[in-house]
Amino acid sequence: MSKYITKQRKNLIDFLSAHSDESFSAKQISLELSEDNISISAVYRNLSELEAEGKVRRVSQGNGREIYYQYTDSDCCKGCLHLICNKCKKTYHMNTKDADILIYTLAQNQHFQIDRKSTVLYGICAACHI
Amino acid sequence: MSKYITKQRKNLIDFLSAHSDESFSAKQISLELSEDNISISAVYRNLSELEAEGKVRRVSQGNGREIYYQYTDSDCCKGCLHLICNKCKKTYHMNTKDADILIYTLAQNQHFQIDRKSTVLYGICAACHI
DNA sequence: CTAGTTGCAAAGAGTTTGCATGGCG
DNA sequence: CGCCATGCAAACTCTTTGCAACTAG
Numbered sequence: 139m140s141k142y143i144t145k146q147r148k149n150l151i152d153f154l155s156a157h158s159d160e161s162f163s164a165k166q167i168s169l170e171l172s173e174d175n176i177s178i179s180a181v182y183r184n185l186s187e188l189e190a191e192g193k194v195r196r197v198s199q200g201n202g203r204e205i206y207y208q209y210t211d212s213d214c215c216k217g218c219l220h221l222i223c224n225k226c227k228k229t230y231h232m233n234t235k236d237a238d239i240l241i242y243t244l245a246q247n248q249h250f251q252i253d254r255k256s257t258v259l260y261g262i263c264a265a266c267h268i
Numbered sequence: 269m270s271k272y273i274t275k276q277r278k279n280l281i282d283f284l285s286a287h288s289d290e291s292f293s294a295k296q297i298s299l300e301l302s303e304d305n306i307s308i309s310a311v312y313r314n315l316s317e318l319e320a321e322g323k324v325r326r327v328s329q330g331n332g333r334e335i336y337y338q339y340t341d342s343d344c345c346k347g348c349l350h351l352i353c354n355k356c357k358k359t360y361h362m363n364t365k366d367a368d369i370l371i372y373t374l375a376q377n378q379h380f381q382i383d384r385k386s387t388v389l390y391g392i393c394a395a396c397h398i
Numbered sequence: 399c400t401a402g403t404t405g406c407a408a409a410g411a412g413t414t415t416g417c418a419t420g421g422c423g
Numbered sequence: 424c425g426c427c428a429t430g431c432a433a434a435c436t437c438t439t440t441g442c443a444a445c446t447a448g
Binding site: 141183 | 401402403404405406
């Protein structure tokens with residue numbers, strides 16, 4: 139999809155990929171990149187493209203009140219479930235074996251087939267839980 | 269919080285509680301109740317109050333793009349995890365035992381404490397999976 | 399040079415809020 | 424009758440879109 143590598147797009151990808159365990163709102167991203175002079179519309183357009191390409195995923199915080207974007211490391215994010223800490227907002231990968239067991243169990247017991255892409259488990263991470 | 273039982277609030281609660289396995293956007297609700305003459309602002313105000321009271325919960329669909337509201341049956345919704353079908357949008361309750369195992373496992377293996385209130389698992393339900 | 403990308407501003411969609419009116423108790 | 428809730432419209436926020444100017448290749 140992306141034909142030209144503009145400095146705005148490069149800066150955006152560089153920033154998101156450098157913080158692939160965090161997610162950001164469109165506004166936060168435009169603020170972070172403010173010294174690179176990227177417009178909010180370019181942020182949205184690039185995020186949409188990157189999401190369509192599967193390089194960025196959208197997650198919700200606060201039961202859908204806020205939309206955040208996050209770089210998706212295609213290698214390890216493919217088949218795993220994500221955990222997001224409600225406090226620090228960082229993303230973690232659920233242990234693959236546990237995820238497989240969960241998905242299998244739910245399929246067996248309730249015939250519900252979990253979609254790994256749209257499912258995120260929220261809670262408190264080890265670092266934030268004192 | 270609610271001091272008066274107006275006909276608008278009654279109609280809203282009646283509608284949501286009659287479809288407690290489904291969730292609706294504010295606009296959908298106002299359309300459903302259009303014959304009862306409820307304004308969109310009254311819908312939002314009542315939903316906010318009901319959410320604060322714990323009688324309604326907010327869920328996100330489409331990775332946060334859309335916000336839906338759902339009646340919370342306080343009895344059985346207290347301690348369980350919710351499943352939402354990406355196709356029919358209906359809500360199911362995850363088997364309590366399986367939920368407990370999941371939560372325990374994640375706490376043990378990754379020291380991540382799942383919050384039952386904010387977590388929803390998305391996928392395809394038995395009825396929609398052919 | 400040429401097509402894709404940007405910035406700006408305007409347009410939409412969703413949600414919140416102020417204020418006068420109306421209705422519950 | 425007094426206070427709360429409603430309806431309306433305006434204000435706000437977030438996101439999308441049209442168009443002319445710019446720029447990567």
